[in-house]
Amino acid sequence: MNLVIRNGRVIDPASGHDAQADIWISEGRIRSIGRKPRGLTAEHSINARGLWVLPGLVDLSTHLREPGAEHKATVASELYAAAANGFTTVCQPPDTDPPIDAPSVVELINHRAEPVAGARVVCLGALTVGLAGEQLAEMAALREIGCVGVSNSSRAVVDTRLLSRAFQYAEGVGMTVHHLAREPWLSRGAGVNHSALSVRQGLPGEPAIAEAIEIHRALLVAEQTGVRLHLGRISSAGSTEILTRATRDPRITADVALANLACTEALLSNHSGLYRVEPALRAERDREALARAIRKGTIAAITSNHAPHDADAKDGAFMACEAGLSTLDGFLPVLLELAAEWDIAPTTMLSLVTAAPGAILGLESGHIEVGLPADLTLYDPAHAWRLEPSELFSRGKNSPFIGSQLTGRVHSTLVDGELVFCRD
Numbered sequence: 001m002n003l004v005i006r007n008g009r010v011i012d013p014a015s016g017h018d019a020q021a022d023i024w025i026s027e028g029r030i031r032s033i034g035r036k037p038r039g040l041t042a043e044h045s046i047n048a049r050g051l052w053v054l055p056g057l058v059d060l061s062t063h064l065r066e067p068g069a070e071h072k073a074t075v076a077s078e079l080y081a082a083a084a085n086g087f088t089t090v091c092q093p094p095d096t097d098p099p100i101d102a103p104s105v106v107e108l109i110n111h112r113a114e115p116v117a118g119a120r121v122v123c124l125g126a127l128t129v130g131l132a133g134e135q136l137a138e139m140a141a142l143r144e145i146g147c148v149g150v151s152n153s154s155r156a157v158v159d160t161r162l163l164s165r166a167f168q169y170a171e172g173v174g175m176t177v178h179h180l181a182r183e184p185w186l187s188r189g190a191g192v193n194h195s196a197l198s199v200r201q202g203l204p205g206e207p208a209i210a211e212a213i214e215i216h217r218a219l220l221v222a223e224q225t226g227v228r229l230h231l232g233r234i235s236s237a238g239s240t241e242i243l244t245r246a247t248r249d250p251r252i253t254a255d256v257a258l259a260n261l262a263c264t265e266a267l268l269s270n271h272s273g274l275y276r277v278e279p280a281l282r283a284e285r286d287r288e289a290l291a292r293a294i295r296k297g298t299i300a301a302i303t304s305n306h307a308p309h310d311a312d313a314k315d316g317a318f319m320a321c322e323a324g325l326s327t328l329d330g331f332l333p334v335l336l337e338l339a340a341e342w343d344i345a346p347t348t349m350l351s352l353v354t355a356a357p358g359a360i361l362g363l364e365s366g367h368i369e370v371g372l373p374a375d376l377t378l379y380d381p382a383h384a385w386r387l388e389p390s391e392l393f394s395r396g397k398n399s400p401f402i403g404s405q406l407t408g409r410v411h412s413t414l415v416d417g418e419l420v421f422c423r424d
Contacts, residue, residue: 001043001044001417001418002024002025002026002040002041002042002043002044003024003025003026003028003042003044003045003046003374003414003417004022004023004024004025004036004042004043004045004046004047004378005023005025005046005048005053005072005101005195005378006022006045006046006047006048006049007020007022007049008020008021008022008023008046008048008049008051008052008053008378009048009051009052009053010033010053010166010368011052011053011347011350012054012055012367012368012369013023013055013065013347013350013351013355013356013369014055014351014355014366014367014369015367015368015369016347017033017368018347019110020215021395022036023053023368023374023376024036024037024040024042024259025374025414026040026417027417027420028309028373028374028416028417028418029130029371029372029373029374029416029417030048030368030370030371030372030373030374031064031367031370032370032384033368033370037105039138045299046412046419048378049409050380050382051098051378051379051380051411052380052381053337053368053376053377053378053379054086054354054365054368054373054376054377054378054379055089055350055355055365055366056086056087056088056089056119056352056354056365056366056375056376056377056413056414056415057085057086057192057303057331057353057354057355057358058089058090058091058092058354058357058358058361058363058365059082059086059087059089059090059303059306059353059359059365060091060178060230060232060255060301060303060351060357060360061091061093061232061233061257061303061304061305061306062078062081062087062090062091062092062121062304062306062328063078063092063093063095063306063307063308063390064078064090064092064096064109064121065078065096066096066109066112067096067097067098067105067108067109067314068096068097068098069096069097071310072308072309072310072313072395072396073140073308073394073395073396074112074395075109075113075116075121076112076115076116076118077340077394077395078160078306078308078328078394078395079113079115079116079118079119079120079121080116080118080393080420081328081329081392081393081394081395082118082119082328082395082413083118083119083302083329083375083412083413083421084328084379084413084421085329085330085331085332085358085411086176086332086379086410087119087304087328087331087391087413088119088120088376088377088413088414088415089094089119089120089121089358089363089375090120090121090122090203090306090363091121091122091123091124091148091273091341091357091360091361092109092122092123092124092155092221093124093151093178094119094124094126094131094150094151094152095131095153095154095155095296096127096128096151096372098121099126099130099131099153100125100130100142100147101125101126101130101131101137101138101142102137102138102141102142102397103142103144103145106125106145106146106147106270106369107145109121109123110146115313115411117420117421118235118415118420118421119413119415119420120415121322122146122147122361122363123147123148123267123407124147124148124149124150124151124178125137125139125143125147125149125150125151125175125286125407126142126150126151126152126153127139127150127151127152127157127166127170127177128157128162128166129151129176129359130376131152131153131155132155133152133155133156133157133158133159133162133240134159134162135167136162136166136169137150137186137415138331139169139170139173139175140173142175143173143174143175144231144345147175148176148178148343148361148362148363149175149176149178149230149234149262149362150166150170150175150176150178150359151177151179151180152166152179152180153180153353154180154182154278156182156183156184156214156411157301157344158182158184158220158286159206159391160217160355160375162292162356163217163218163221164221164224164225165279167224167225167227167229168223168225168227168392170227171225171226171228174180175228175361176227176229176361177226177227177228177229177230177363178230178232179190179214179218179220179229179230179231179232180231180232180233180278180279180384181210181211181212181215181218181231181234181239182210182214182234182278183209183210183213183217184350186206186207186210186213187203187210187217189290190280191204191205191206191276191280191318191319191323192203192205192206192209192265192268192281193201193205193206193208193265193280193281193282193286193317194202194206194207194277194282195265195283196206196242196265197214197265197268197280198265198268201268201271203319204319205280205317206280208235208236208237208239208282208286208361211234211235211236211238211239211279212236212239213240213242213375215231215239215242215246216242218231218344219242219246219252222252222281223310226251226407227251228251228252229251229252229253230252230253230254230255230360231243231253231254231255231305232254232255233256233257233278233279233303233305234254234255234256234260234279234290234293234299235256235257235279235280235282235286235290236261236282236286236289237283237285237286237288237289237290240289240290240292240293240298240299240362240399241289243298243299244293244296244298247297247300248335249299253300253301254298254299254300255299255300255302255303255357255359255360256293256294256299256301256303257279257302257303257304257305257327258284258292258302258303258304258305258327258331258334259277259281259325259327259337259400260279260282260290261287261290261302261303261333261338262282262288262400262401263275263281263400264281264282264283264284264286264287265270265280265281265282265283266284266340267280267281267400268318271318272318273314273315273316273317273318273320273321274313274314274321274398274400275319275325275400276319276323276324276326277305277307277323277324277325278324279372290343291338291342294342294344294348294349294352295342295344295348296347299352300352300356300357300360301352301356301357302349302352302353303352303357304327304328304331304334304422305324305325305327306325306326306327306328306394306396307323307324307325307326307327307396307397307398308324308326308394308395308396308398309322309326310394310396311397312397313398316337324398325398325399325400326392326394326396326397326398326399327400327401329387329391329399329401329423330375330387330396330399330401330404330406331407332353332379332408332410333360333407333408334401334404334406335349335353336349336381336408337406337407352367355367361401371414373416373417374416374417375414375415375416376413376414377410377412377413377414378410378411378412378413378414379408379409379410379411380409380410381407381408382407382408383407383409383411384401384405384406384407384408385405386404386405386406387399387400387401387402387403387406388403389402409423410423411422411423411424
């Protein structure tokens with residue numbers, strides 16, 4: 001289908017383009033920005049006056065819950081929810097049930113995603129079989145089926161010799177290792193940040209050094225093996241100090257979850273299991289350190305770390321609740337509110353959810369450029385609204401943003417030039 005998007009403010013953080021222009025689309029790709037291409041007749045037109053036309057958002061960690069936890073969410077429900085919130089590509093971590101340690105699991109997810117009008121999904125393969133940390137997964141086969149990287153998700157590889165062999169294997173087949181840094185013994189059984197608050201509440205806390213220690217180990221092994229290493233879900237001030245030096249190496253990147261930018265451990269004062277999350281919500285000083293790391297370029301990307309749950313998973317005693325927040329809904333206005341709070345240019349924040357995560361995943365996503373796929377988000381920056389439970393597109397209702405007054409809302413989303421979501 002040939003399509004033109006007219007009169008929008010086209011903002012491409014990667015190139016610095018920011019001007020009103022028409023975008024002409026043919027066969028799923030951008031044919032022109034500005035002038036009508038010779039010989040192209042648009043069959044459909046979208047009036048984007050008053051809207052921002054952005055690259056589609058790219059997410060490094062979206063738990064779709066299928067296979068294995070379809071009572072929480074499905075590939076279909078969450079890919080549509082992603083599109084409704086401006087995401088055009090999301091990355092499924094390997095901790096499905098069964099884990100993504102064999103090509104057949106990737107084929108299943110792709111099969112479930114194929115008929116869905118929503119975001120596209122790419123997968124991380126498992127670093128070890130069953131994520132058990134005992135035997136290397138067949139990373140070459142996972143790359144062949146389309147996995148964009150490998151990870152052991154939140155499950156530690158305790159044996160450093162095995163971790164080194166895994167990094168060597170990944171480097172040999174040209175795959176980035178996505179590593180969640182949590183030293184297993186210090187973080188075992190924890191549900192919150194270790195602080196005076198956790199002690200007063202009698203909750204087992206995870207000290208920030210659990211993250212720092214594991215970052216050091218992973219960096220040393222990465223240096224030895226030469227692998228591209230992406231450190232996911234950084235949460236503490238101490239970790240940002242380590243990464244200031246480490247990320248001078250272009251093979252080392254890091255991201256932070258939106259919840260760790262928007263929320264702190266103060267929310268745990270009511271003992272609500274909603275706020276049990278991995279990594280733990282930390283102190284205000286940590287949140288401020290993460291903001292400084294974004295300004296300095298130490299943190300390369302921001303992720304939703306979307307983890308939808310059913311109501312039962314968040315009901316009961318805090319430590320009995322499952323970890324995770326549903327954070328697709330409201331993602332973009334919350335992100336831009338944080339940019340305003342910290343006096344960070346909106347284009348800087350937008351780059352961390354478009355071109356930067358696209359590059360980490362080795363994709364051409366996250367750009368508005370002639371010849372590239374027409375993955376686009378149309379955003380109304382002036383739309384004021386309140387995020388109510390009825391407004392959630394995700395099946396997971398465990399959102400920390402319910403009840404928030406937000407300014408800005410996704411109007412439409414296109415994937416490969418196809419309109420997969422439109423609010424009108």
